[in-house]
Amino acid sequence: MTGRTGFRLVTKSPDGLARAGELVTPHGVVLTPVFMPVGSQGSVKALTPEEVHDTGMNMLLANTYHLYLRPGISVIEKAGGLHKFMAWDGPILTDSGGYQVFSLAGLRRVSDEGVVFRSHIDGSEHTFTPELAVRYQESLGADIIMAFDECSAADSSYARVEKALQRTHRWAERCLKAQQRRDQVLYGIVQGGVFPELRKRSVEFLTSLDFPGYAIGGLSVGEPKQVTLDITAETASLLPEDRPRYLMGVGSPEDLVECVSRCIDIFDSALPTRVARNGALFTPLGRVNILNAQFSEVQQPVDATCNCYTCQTFSAAYLHHLFKARELLAYRLATIHNLTFISNLMRRMREAILDGTFVSFRDEFLANYRPTDEATRLDQKQRWFQSRNASN
Amino acid sequence: MTGRTGFRLVTKSPDGLARAGELVTPHGVVLTPVFMPVGSQGSVKALTPEEVHDTGMNMLLANTYHLYLRPGISVIEKAGGLHKFMAWDGPILTDSGGYQVFSLAGLRRVSDEGVVFRSHIDGSEHTFTPELAVRYQESLGADIIMAFDECSAADSSYARVEKALQRTHRWAERCLKAQQRRDQVLYGIVQGGVFPELRKRSVEFLTSLDFPGYAIGGLSVGEPKQVTLDITAETASLLPEDRPRYLMGVGSPEDLVECVSRCIDIFDSALPTRVARNGALFTPLGRVNILNAQFSEVQQPVDATCNCYTCQTFSAAYLHHLFKARELLAYRLATIHNLTFISNLMRRMREAILDGTFVSFRDEFLANYRPTDEATRLDQKQRWFQSRNASN
Numbered sequence: 001m002t003g004r005t006g007f008r009l010v011t012k013s014p015d016g017l018a019r020a021g022e023l024v025t026p027h028g029v030v031l032t033p034v035f036m037p038v039g040s041q042g043s044v045k046a047l048t049p050e051e052v053h054d055t056g057m058n059m060l061l062a063n064t065y066h067l068y069l070r071p072g073i074s075v076i077e078k079a080g081g082l083h084k085f086m087a088w089d090g091p092i093l094t095d096s097g098g099y100q101v102f103s104l105a106g107l108r109r110v111s112d113e114g115v116v117f118r119s120h121i122d123g124s125e126h127t128f129t130p131e132l133a134v135r136y137q138e139s140l141g142a143d144i145i146m147a148f149d150e151c152s153a154a155d156s157s158y159a160r161v162e163k164a165l166q167r168t169h170r171w172a173e174r175c176l177k178a179q180q181r182r183d184q185v186l187y188g189i190v191q192g193g194v195f196p197e198l199r200k201r202s203v204e205f206l207t208s209l210d211f212p213g214y215a216i217g218g219l220s221v222g223e224p225k226q227v228t229l230d231i232t233a234e235t236a237s238l239l240p241e242d243r244p245r246y247l248m249g250v251g252s253p254e255d256l257v258e259c260v261s262r263c264i265d266i267f268d269s270a271l272p273t274r275v276a277r278n279g280a281l282f283t284p285l286g287r288v289n290i291l292n293a294q295f296s297e298v299q300q301p302v303d304a305t306c307n308c309y310t311c312q313t314f315s316a317a318y319l320h321h322l323f324k325a326r327e328l329l330a331y332r333l334a335t336i337h338n339l340t341f342i343s344n345l346m347r348r349m350r351e352a353i354l355d356g357t358f359v360s361f362r363d364e365f366l367a368n369y370r371p372t373d374e375a376t377r378l379d380q381k382q383r384w385f386q387s388r389n390a391s392n
Numbered sequence: 393m394t395g396r397t398g399f400r401l402v403t404k405s406p407d408g409l410a411r412a413g414e415l416v417t418p419h420g421v422v423l424t425p426v427f428m429p430v431g432s433q434g435s436v437k438a439l440t441p442e443e444v445h446d447t448g449m450n451m452l453l454a455n456t457y458h459l460y461l462r463p464g465i466s467v468i469e470k471a472g473g474l475h476k477f478m479a480w481d482g483p484i485l486t487d488s489g490g491y492q493v494f495s496l497a498g499l500r501r502v503s504d505e506g507v508v509f510r511s512h513i514d515g516s517e518h519t520f521t522p523e524l525a526v527r528y529q530e531s532l533g534a535d536i537i538m539a540f541d542e543c544s545a546a547d548s549s550y551a552r553v554e555k556a557l558q559r560t561h562r563w564a565e566r567c568l569k570a571q572q573r574r575d576q577v578l579y580g581i582v583q584g585g586v587f588p589e590l591r592k593r594s595v596e597f598l599t600s601l602d603f604p605g606y607a608i609g610g611l612s613v614g615e616p617k618q619v620t621l622d623i624t625a626e627t628a629s630l631l632p633e634d635r636p637r638y639l640m641g642v643g644s645p646e647d648l649v650e651c652v653s654r655c656i657d658i659f660d661s662a663l664p665t666r667v668a669r670n671g672a673l674f675t676p677l678g679r680v681n682i683l684n685a686q687f688s689e690v691q692q693p694v695d696a697t698c699n700c701y702t703c704q705t706f707s708a709a710y711l712h713h714l715f716k717a718r719e720l721l722a723y724r725l726a727t728i729h730n731l732t733f734i735s736n737l738m739r740r741m742r743e744a745i746l747d748g749t750f751v752s753f754r755d756e757f758l759a760n761y762r763p764t765d766e767a768t769r770l771d772q773k774q775r776w777f778q779s780r781n782a783s784n
Contacts, residue, residue: 042713046720048705071713075689079709087705297467313440313479317471321434321463328438328723 006185006212007032007244007265013358018261020353023244025091025143026183027083028058032244033260033349035251035342036061036093036268041070042086045273046332047339049088055308055336056343059091059143061268064136065100068126069119073139081141093268094142096133096175098189099217099248102151110150112167130174138181146215147175149189154222161193169205176209187213187246194227196234203238214239215246216264220255222381225374229258236263253282253345254371260349261362272342276334279323282341286370290334295320308340309333398577398604399636399657405750410653412745415636417483417535418575419475420450424636425652425741427643427734428453428485428660433462434478437665438724439731441480447700447728448735451483451535453660456528457492460518461511465531473533485660486534488525488567490581491609491640494543502542504559522566530573538607539567541581546614553585561597568601579605579638586619588626595630606631607638608656612647614773617766621650628655645674645737646763649754652741664734668726671715674733678762682726687712700732701725 006024013019023030037044037052040063044052052060062082067073079085082092101108101115108117114129133148148171150164168191179186188211192198206214216235219228228250236245244265250256251269259267272282279291283303288295290302301311302319310319310333322330345365352361372380398416405411415422429436429444432455436444444452454474459465471477474484493500493507500509506521525540540563542556560583571578580603584590598606608627611620620642628637636657642648643661651659664674671683675695680687682694693703694711702711702725714722737757744753764772 041717041719042710043717043719043721046724048701048721048724066717070717071688071709075709075713078689079691079707085707085710087710296463297470299471309440315471315477317463317467318434318477318479321467325433325435325458325462327433327435328720329435329440331720332438332440332724 007242009242011354013261013353014356015261015359017263018349018353018358018362019263019265020350021244021265023059023091023266025059027089027091027143030059030091031347031350032265033256033346033353034059034266035256035272035346036266037273037339037342038063038268038270039086039088040066040270042067042076042082044335044339045277046328046335049086051309051332051336052088052339053090055339056347057339059093060088061093061095062086062140062142063097063100064094064133064140065097065128067094067140068097068136069121073136077139081139083141091144092140092142093144093266094137094140094146095248096137096146096148096189097128098133098146098149099151101128110167112170114148130171131178134175134178134186138179138184141181141184143184144213145184145186147172147186147188147211149191149217151191151218151221152193154194156193158193158195158198161191161195161198165191165198165202169202172206172209172211176211185212187211187215187244189215189217189248190235190239191218192235193218194223194231196231199231199235200238203235207240211243213244213246213266215248215266217248219247220249220269222378225255225377228255229262232259232264233262239263251342252371253342254366254369256342256345257349257362257365257369260353261358272338273335276338277331279330279334281334282338284365284368287372290316290319291323292320302337303341306337306340307344308337310337310340399634401634403746405653405745406748407653407751409655410741410745410750410754411655411657412742413636413657415451415483415658417451419481419483419535422451422483423739423742424657425648425738425745426451426658427648427664427738428658429665429731429734430455430660430662431478431480432458432662434459434468434474436727436731437669438720438727441478443701443724443728444480444731445482447731448739449731451485452480453485453487454478454532454534455489455492456486456525456532457489457520459486459532460489460528461513465528469531473531475533483536484532484534485536485658486529486532486538487640488529488538488540488581489520490525490538490541491543493520502559504562506540522563523570526567526570526578530571530576533576535576536605537576537578539564539578539580539603541583541609543610543613544583544585546586548585550585550587550590553583553587553590557583557590557594561594564598564601564603568603577604579603579607579636581607581609581640582627582631583610584627585610586615586623588623591623591627592630595627599632603635605636605638605658607640607658609640611639612641612661614770617647617769620647621654624651624656625654631655643734644763644769645734646758646761648734648737649741649757649761652745653750653754664730665727668730669723671722671726673726674730676757676760679764682708682711683715684712694729695733698729698732699736700729702729702732 137145188206246266298316413424529537580598638658690708
């Protein structure tokens with residue numbers, strides 16, 4: 001059912017795991033499973049709103065933390081909200097800033113009241129509380145807003161994760177109480193790290209508060225991939241069927257397929273756009289690095305099966321040249337390709353769920369798609385963690 | 393008349409100076425006066441070919457020097473030429489590499505045969521001769537190609553400029569002799585520095601070779617603006633009426649207006665796109681710097697009179713934010729605006745010439761448009777000279 005929650009479960013795959021649904025928002029209906037590209041600073045890096053739309057993406061994510069620091073919440077409020085400011089008329093989800101603030105190692109002090117942190121831009125001191133996180137998100141005006149939570153690092157002890165979880169739960173109540181706008185929905189965030197017992201307690205507590213949607217947070221932060229998948233599956237299986245499940249921070253093609261088959265409806269990740277700017281392009285056989293010399297004279301597009309502007313217009317040789325020459329157009333063309341690849345993948349998964357052929361679709365995709373190997377993946381993630389406050 | 397030269401003079405302003413014409417090329421007719429944006433490396437920085445077209449630009453310039461070094465002439469030849477490689481179906485003009493090679497201070501040896509120089513990318517040694525410059529340009533396949541010339545620095549002595557001029561003339565003859573493709577036109581380049589006597593000799597010699605078009609080179613390289621204007625006017629007055637005149641390297645709004653009223657038909661410059669990427673945007677009152685704090689909350693577009701995508705879609709406050717946050721979209725939106733401003737300016741100048749109202753149009757434009765002051769202009773130019781081999 002939709003109504004207050006804005007979500008309707010349409011059907012499930014025969015194994016009962018993959019779900020097709022509809023998310024009704026003030027800015028249109030979104031078909032799920034859905035992937036949201038990241039526009040941290042009010043811009044999906046290198047693309048215009050029209051280009052984002054042309055890739056097939058319908059909903060995007062923006063970061064309260066980044067927008068709070070720059071240009072400042074009041075600037076966007078005066079512009080009439082984030083949709084108007086960035087000229088995007090589709091649905092937007094804002095995160096609460098929790099994840100970003102807790103990534104500022106050494107730059108923060110946490111108490112029950114909230115978090116005092118220093119700006120990664122100029123070192124100035126700021127405070128986020130659950131109430132402020134909600135107020136800022138109401139000013140930004142996204143369709144879906146997120147509770148303010150305390151994230152734990154991947155290697156945190158049970159005791160630490162448990163303590164953060166308790167605080168996250170108290171903050172979830174305060175977020176609900178602080179909410180004033182009724183045209184936005186507020187999702188709760190399940191925490192609990194890699195501990196199934198804590199995840200279960202988190203689901204039990206948060207569902208008792210009856211959120212219209214639930215995110216699974218604190219995963220894909222450096223733990224082994226099998227752990228991500230197992231915790232995702234276990235947590236999702238505990239969540240109410242009629243509410244959307246949003247797995248935060250997951251976005252590689254193989255992970256999207258794996259997690260759609262673990263009952264997830266909504267995803268976001270900077271990965272497809274970030275790796276695009278480094279020259280890593282998705283193909284049905286896996287990622288390729290367009291900077292490799294093998295592409296220097298290839299007259300065909302990077303992915304001959306792709307319907308994106310980049311592949312329909314330019315050869316791999318031209319894209320290789322643009323990357324070598326560090327031309328700004330390179331980053332855009334690669335971003336367009338990767339987002340189109342992901343949106344096609346999401347659409348095909350939905351069609352397969354509706355057709356009852358999801359399991360064979362999944363198996364075939366994963367048999368062809370060579371994932372980035374685990375060591376490279378963790379290394380890239382680690383380097384990203386270290387650099388991302390500067391640029392997301 | 394058109395025919396072999398591809399140029400038809402349509403009319404002149406009542407004072408006999410500003411000219412409206414048509415340039416017929418294998419890739420379409422170009423109305424003059426015309427400004428060409430620069431796509432040194434086979435890309436007008438930050439824009440797709442469609443976006444370049446949407447700004448109203450019809451013809452662009454690419455650099456033989458840059459494309460020779462990267463991706464290499466043979467890569468583009470195998471792709472079927474530069475038009476196909478970069479997916480631009482309008483006219484292209486390639487420069488010969490002369491200007492770039494002579495800008496590599498300390499990295500070259502000149503003889504009558506040609507120039508031995510070192511790549512700014514990897515220091516490798518290369519040779520350009522008039523014959524090779526023509527051969528490379530025939531492989532690239534532009535509609536208009538340029539003779540290989542020796543450029544002198546702005547502060548060169550009469551004797552040095554004279555010596556370079558004599559070599560330029562011998563090389564012009566060799567370029568004509570080397571030309572094989574008959575679907576391209578080869579323009580001669582008038583040199584002679586800031587010395588009217590040498591400019592006159594250069595025009596006399598080159599016109600005796602009967603080129604289908606003439607460029608004025610070696611200006612806008614650091615000399616005072618009044619000298620640029622005076623030498624341009626004197627040189628242009630000596631050139632045959634029925635051939636197009638191309639002033640190389642000029643592209644600020646005020647200079648375009650001044651030089652159209654000095655009989656120039658064709659212009660190119662990296663200035664509009666380069667300053668855009670630094671946040672300098674053209675308006676009818678002069679350049680503004682979008683990074684200035686005064687724009688942080690301006691809900692109107694940068695130029696309320698502008699019909700470009702940027703001004704039609706986004707506020708100055710959003711553009712200010714994108715520049716502050718170093719979002720890639722910033723550089724594109726600013727480039728779209730500046731090129732649209734220039735193409736509107738060229739179109740309005742042509743309409744005024746056809747209407748017989750050019751002089752009043754020019755006077756009104758210059759009365760409103762506050763040019764960048766001379767000291768700032770020369771300083772920016774100097775800094776650009778120093779940095780440009782890295783990025784153009």
